[in-house]
Amino acid sequence: MGEFLEAAFISGLMGAMMRMATPIIFATLGEILAERSGVLNLGIEGIMLMGAMTGFLVTFGTGSLWFGVLMAAIVGMILGLLMAFLSVNLGLSQHVSGLGITLFSTGLAMFIYRLYFGSPTVPPIVPPFKQVSLPLLSKIPVIGPGLFTQYTLTYLAWLLIPVMSILLYKTKMGLKIRTVGENPVVADTVGVSVILTRTLCLVVGGALMGVGGAFLTLAHQNMFLIDVIGGRGWVSIAMVIFGNWDPLKGAIGALIFGFLDGLQLRLQGLGFHISFHIFLMIPYLLTIVALIGVSRKASVPASLLKPYRREEKGG
């Protein structure tokens, strides 16, 4: 058990934490944006999967990893737009629209993959992103090498956290988004378009979800498997609540999840004689436990789940 304290173990764990947290951070930020404007996007799991598939396929075809990421973002935007059309323009139930998109995307991702690759016995692979060591920071003893030798996408995810906070709390756009999410009547009566704001948030949020998915097939792994997302979209939804709709707190949640995910891998590696399924459950279980504690105090955007139509009284 002395292995626990070894520098290599800790450094490895830190590195895994950052890696595992990355897709969750992207998706959580995307979901926060959508929910802050008043739309719960349950299409998240499917959008991530489409992102993962698109990123992989495009990279496989063109050889360009970054082009793959870009296309994953664009596919995410298109699905975000579809979500906006259903839940914002048509005013359909957000639950139904979102789950519909997840089901649709899951089928579509598999369909396109099969169309291109058939059913290969050995899954095709791409040369994945390489990790980049940050100068100086990665030289910090024990934790440095793990924390600061990461994929560029991981650094990008971390950069996005303050960007999203600033967007929400410091910009005019952010005030509009928050107002639309709290009370669309207010937004409407001061001349802010509810439909446009929500659509924009869903589209940008969709892009982030798509990139989160692509990280899994282009960095974390180098192949596409149908269960590659593995519920990370749902976990991100939980992280939004855990973080009380705040980007920084949501990212901390993602980090904790990443830590547990990294830990369970390592514990499996240490050879405890328990089914690995139990280990796989740990992060999800603890997510539920954490939610019980946090969600009592949650301050949900007041108009979440409510489609907005003007011709109704009671503003």
Added chain:
Amino acid sequence: MATSQKPIASMSSITKRFLDVTANNDIDFNLYPGEICALLGENGAGKTTLMNILFGYYACDEGEIFIKGEKAELSAPRDAISRGVGMVRQHFALVPSQTVLENIIIGTDYGKGLFLDLKSARTKLLRLQKKFGLQVDPDARVWTLSVGEQQKVEILKALYRDVDILIMDEPTAVLAPAETVELFNTLKSMVKEGRSVVFISHKLNEVMEIADRVVVLRGGRVVAGRKTSETNIKELANLMVGRDLLERLEKKKVRPGKPVLEIENLRALNDKKLLALKGLNLVVRKNEILGMAGISGNGQRELSEALFGTRDPIGGTIKINGEAPRLGSPVSFIRLKMGRIPEDRIETGLMMDLSVEENLILENHATPEFQRFGMMNFKKIHQFSEDLIGAYSIMTAGRDAVTSSLSGGNLQKVMLARELAGRPAVVVASQPTRGLDVGAMEYIHQRILQEKERGAGVLLISEDLDEIFALSDRITVLYEGVIMGDVPVAEASREQIGLWMSGVTK
């Protein structure tokens, strides 16, 4: 106010239908530069609808709008705002979780670039507050403000936008008398600068004081236009309601009986966690109306919430008919026959998305009368709600109509019908006639008097001194969480009550 001038806004042949109601029926309305024009009419007459159309919030089915001489196609409030139209809406349009400042600047083009420029926005706001004397803390979160303060935020929000045409939909309904005076000064200085104001109010004396001209709506049509200098309150009331109003309410002499509501040393915190009720004592007897005057924000909300079971006091006792309800438990208060009429009928009183019938049955749905083994007895429920709709003459498309389609006066009737149906021992009515037209107000007043004659003890919390004096048997004043005094109405003078309201004891 010279009517020979060209109108700044002109609406012609406006018709607006909602399903089976024609809210506006072929209405012509002109507004001239530099005038204050009052819109009068009963609850449901179509005032708000007409102004929502001018504000671009509703699209009219027929008719044309001209603003500043140009034909205006208004597809959203944005289009009206860009033409200089501003509206303080009847129901607050504020975000409770945001600050006053954020609520005011949202959507305006303050500062440069992408970022919120709170500093220059604050400077502008403070300047406006200084000029018009509307005091609220820019950094307070809106949910912590009293209703009156929230109304000030709404007004500041319109002023901040520098409008040429300001629509005020019942802005004074929630203001204390002194605040109303402030507002009137604000409006007067606005029209002096050449701006125009549409002023909607049910308070006829206010209309006579502030407006140059009055347009009266009834049943979605314009029934009259008058210059205020050429009319009087009696004529206006008559035009609105289509009948003469009672000169005076008839107050039967009934001897008060045993105490039905006893409050001892009640202490409660407000939402900001500050002490709002500081050891309050009072008694209401059977067959008695105790009027509680006072400017809102002095603990009225906390007191009524404590009495409704929706706020947990930190100390003291409450007894209804000698029995102590479980504090902080609404159902316990309902069981002991407390009739609860909260000040905010939309937020706390009614479920706006449910039907009228569902709202009527809300507190009784679980009683043996209306359910068996968890299954609702709809035959009885339909009968019950139709009886109430008839008895209170609630204007609605039917018991199945969604509650949000009702006008203010009818919403209040639904609430009254629900609360009084159980023949309560105590009735706590907080601002029961706020926003109601003179006809509806008269009706509610009569109902409250009837309740007292039936045997209820009534605690009437109101900012409206006319109402307090007209209904009460005894008057007290709540000031900063304590009772300032207690006097039979026959011995009370307005001066005395006014002094108590400002915290002066003799």
